[in-house]
Amino acid sequence: MNVLFVGLGSIGTRHLNNLAEVCARRGIELKADALRSSLRPLPGDAAQKLRAQYVSFDQLGHYDAAFITTPTHLHAHAIAELAGKADCFFIEKPIFEGTGYDLEQLGLGPGQKAYVAAPMRWCGVYLALKELLGSLRPYSARVICSSYLPGWRPGVDYRQVYSAHKAMGGGVTIDLIHEWDYMVDLFGPPLACYNFKGTYSHLEIDSDDLSVYIARYPNMLAEIHLDYFGRTYRRSIELFCKDGTVTADFGAGTLTLADGTVERHEEPLNQRYLREMEYFVDYALQGRGESVNSPGMALDVLRLTLGE
CATH class of the missing domain: 3.30.360.10 (Dihydrodipicolinate Reductase; domain 2)
Known part of the structure; x- marks a missing residue:
């Protein structure tokens, strides 16, 4: 499984560790790259789970999945930059900081597989x-x-x-x-x-x-x-x-x-994230089922929260 992490803060590192565990359990070879704002040392053993680290979108190839785990206001830019470069997206919640985005223009139309994080649903x-x-x-x-x-x-x-x-x-x-x-x-x-x-x-x-x-x-x-x-x-x-x-x-x-x-x-807090990752690997890599929280669904909930 060839994946990219855009941002590797605390939540991105959690997802990287959980993805590595799920892939190891299933005998899936994981090749993970990271796009970061700087190449400062990563905490723990996160760096050992990475094949390469980059600081520019221009350096990237094509991926089975891209994890968007930057601060919320940077999500749209990262998604747009990766349009056509990822078969599936895992986008941290909330999907955006506001609702003024066109999913089609960002490359998140009906033909693009994508899931927006909803860990509470997996506890x-x-x-x-x-x-x-x-x-x-x-x-x-x-x-x-x-x-x-x-x-x-x-x-x-x-x-x-x-x-x-x-x-x-x-x-x-x-x-x-x-x-x-x-x-x-x-x-x-x-x-x-x-x-x-x-x-x-x-x-x-x-x-x-x-x-x-x-x-x-x-x-x-x-x-x-x-x-x-x-x-x-x-x-x-x-x-x-x-x-x-x-x-x-x-x-x-x-x-x-x-x-x-x-x-x-x-149960340990991480158990919900592991369940979520099990689902995502099935959805992204093996094509099982539809997205249980598509960008369209997530944007509708965001509009609801903001009263729009």
């Missing part, structure tokens, strides 16, 4: 909830993702990362697009949605640190709360149903059923 708790969903008829859903931005990346000044800067695609509204991604996967797009957002905390950022939605579906209402300032990590969805409340707690790895039964689905 054990979510998979269990989705399997259960057919037997539920929720009256309302309450979703929260609350965490403390300065604690996201230990040893890194939070003011310097893309999350802190609106122009770089930061802000909870699109940085935490996972919540809307899985809500649309579970229930489809809402009939109507209202959003209030802004910067309210002490954090030294110019992006929004709080975003709250109320959405209307045919048979239920949904509330979504996203913030960067919660000191206690909370990530869950509560479904209020006739027989009780079903709660998927993604932080604790538990699914609490309406009768109070608690199913435990704890």
